Amino acid sequence: MNVSNLLKYCALSIAISSTIVPSANAITPENQLVIGMSMDNLLSLDPASASGLDVVSVNSNLYDMLIELAPKEPSKISPAVAKSWSISEDGNRITFELRDDVIFHSGNKLTAHDVAWSLQRVLKLNLALASTWKTYGFTADNVEQFIQAKDDYTVEISLPEKTDPNLVLYTLGSSPSAFIVDSKEVLKHEKDGDLGHAWLTTNVAGSGPFQLRDWRAKDRVLMTRFDDYWREPSEMKRIVMRHMTESQSLRLMLERGDIDIAMGMSVPDIEALKKDDNIRSEATIRGTLYYVAVSMKDDKFSNKKVREAVRYLIDYKGINDSIMPNYGVLHQRPLKLGLDATLPEPGYALNVQKAKTLLAEAGYPDGFKTSIRVLSQLPFINIATSLQSTLAQAGIDAEIITGTGNQVYGAMRERKFEMLVGRGGGGIEPHPHSSLRSLVYNPDNSDEAKLTNFQGWRTGFYSPEINTIIENALLEKDAQKQIEMYQDVQNIYETQIGAIFPVSQMLDTVLLRTDVKHYEGHQAATTRLREVTKER
Known part of the structure; x- marks a missing residue:
């Protein structure tokens, strides 16, 4: 390891350590969000195979989608990487016009080819997240025909079978299979025709507001702010997710200020913390x-x-x-x-x-x-x-x-x-x-x-x-x-x-320190942390 890389490694190790070791009067930094949660089902980060609420909450902050559904009104569709879209008169085709200023964490530009390739990849791998798309008639054999990049910033999805196109839009705004991956970066790590699946199990190739810096299974996830994000960069420089399954430990650390948000707590601990003026609860259906x-x-x-x-x-x-x-x-x-x-x-x-x-x-x-x-x-x-x-x-x-x-x-x-x-x-x-x-x-x-x-x-x-x-x-x-x-x-x-x-x-009931603002739990578990702030 050369000196430059050694210094970077040491700096990252110090940053990680400083985020997870509680002090006697612990309080998390103003520009860092620390979350206690179970990671028992966080087994893979690959959007083509990563089912379960745990991984969705992680990937929602590392990847972008074409469109997004509003947290409290999921039938309301908002632009994301797609700045606009239209449905053909016969309802058989959806056309998306993309932004031209989105870049991946690698520095590669995000184009329509990445969008089409990401969705095609889900069907070709035929893993857990392919199921929904198969109910619409897509298969590994026909997906390249029906999902295409018409040019660098236009994606066209034709429906193999008659269905409600709005349902397909909702899937694009909620399913973890719809996260857009960096095709150039992923294909660098392809082995034996796996379309980068082995590499993406523990790595990320996204364009989201945060970058993955460290993931240790059943231990922690560390994300850092992506300063070149196409939206306004987050006020949080780091997101730290810690694997915690004991409700009483979550309660104690939330009370002390060692963590900002606690998920998966028992009913007695939730009810007790509701009486604490420094903590509030948020429930999402x-x-x-x-x-x-x-x-x-x-x-x-x-x-x-x-x-x-x-x-x-x-x-x-x-x-x-x-x-x-x-x-x-x-x-x-x-x-x-x-x-x-x-x-x-x-x-x-x-x-x-x-x-x-x-x-x-x-x-x-x-x-x-x-x-x-x-x-x-x-x-x-x-x-x-x-x-x-x-x-x-x-x-x-x-x-x-x-x-x-x-x-x-x-x-x-x-x-x-x-x-x-x-x-x-x-x-x-x-x-x-x-x-x-x-x-x-x-x-x-x-x-x-x-x-x-x-x-x-x-x-x-x-x-x-x-x-x-x-x-x-x-x-x-x-x-x-x-x-x-x-x-x-x-x-x-x-x-x-x-x-x-x-x-x-x-x-889903989440407990938060009262100084955490603008946190909105999402009904589809695609809870995005880019707008979270702290007021102290």
Whole structure:
């Protein structure tokens, strides 16, 4: 290592150390934001494969998108790298005109070729983030034909299949697959045709307001301000994200001023900190739902009366009052809250006697034995324990089986479960189809179809009537008629007693020191920190 590089390395090491070692009277620097959060699911930074809320919150500050969705009004689209866009009259083509003053951290200019290549790369690698694009008809074989750079600053996306172009716009403004990567820089690190995947797992090739300086798995992420950012540079010179999973440690460090923001805290610690004048809380509604699911591949739950009995054996009010504060809010529809098409709550409530009557009519007067798969973490395990108790009141003896995400959701993907407490439902895009595609839609119920991205398929719920309405609603150009069609789906789902019973919509509660200003949590987890300031 030469002297110049050695000095740079030492300076970076000192900077990192100074950000993470608390002093007796700790207070973070004015131009530095320190965040305590879990990084358990921060496994890869590659936008083509990096699913999970942890990595989205990181990459949102290292990369740019064509467009952005407003944090509190996600149906409102704002320009970003694309200064304007237009939809063809037939709805089959979206054309974007790009800014010409955006540069990557490498110094390369960002052009339409980078945008097209980034999206093409997602389909060609065919990793986790390709799923949404495949539902629009894009494939590794056709993506170069349908996503093209027409010149240096014009991108054209043609839709392989008829769909609502607004849904595609929402995906471009919310999906981590839509981050724009520096194609020239990435291809320098390509190995064995991997399109730079191995390198991008731990490195970044973006144009965002911050640059990655250091990432140590389950330890810390250090970002520094990118002074050549096309927007006004951030007042924060550094963003430090520290891996912290113990709620009490987060609470202590936030109280002392060792960190500015804490995420993933327990309810008791959140409630205690709400009483501290130096700390405030901010809650953001996410699009995902906590739910109870049953498998209609199981003979018991294929019986409609049994499913209806289960619906009466969930203590919705008790769960939301005692377990879900700061985790979720009561919601019982498959569409997320806040959409014009979302119907009012149906008012399902615990009714043991009604459930017993339905079970007797279904041929189970004495109940039966079953199992509930669930993650062994809050609030999932608490919901499962509540469910176990209320099921028992009607004679259903349910064994709780805990496990990791792969063990719980893996069994669901293989359609080898009976009951499950989980969280999901898409809902990232502010469009009814996003929720219904994930929770209800199931175009092929055969085992061979392996439609593992559709939770309707995972549970074995199959309704040709609902499928047809969802498909037609997506193409309906009359906005009011489209809303009515999505409302019809909810009513039919209620009548047919679907296999997923939403209990609560996810609430993400963040605690901040009161001197942190202009922080806005985003419903799609694309929380951007470029405008955060401190007032002391």
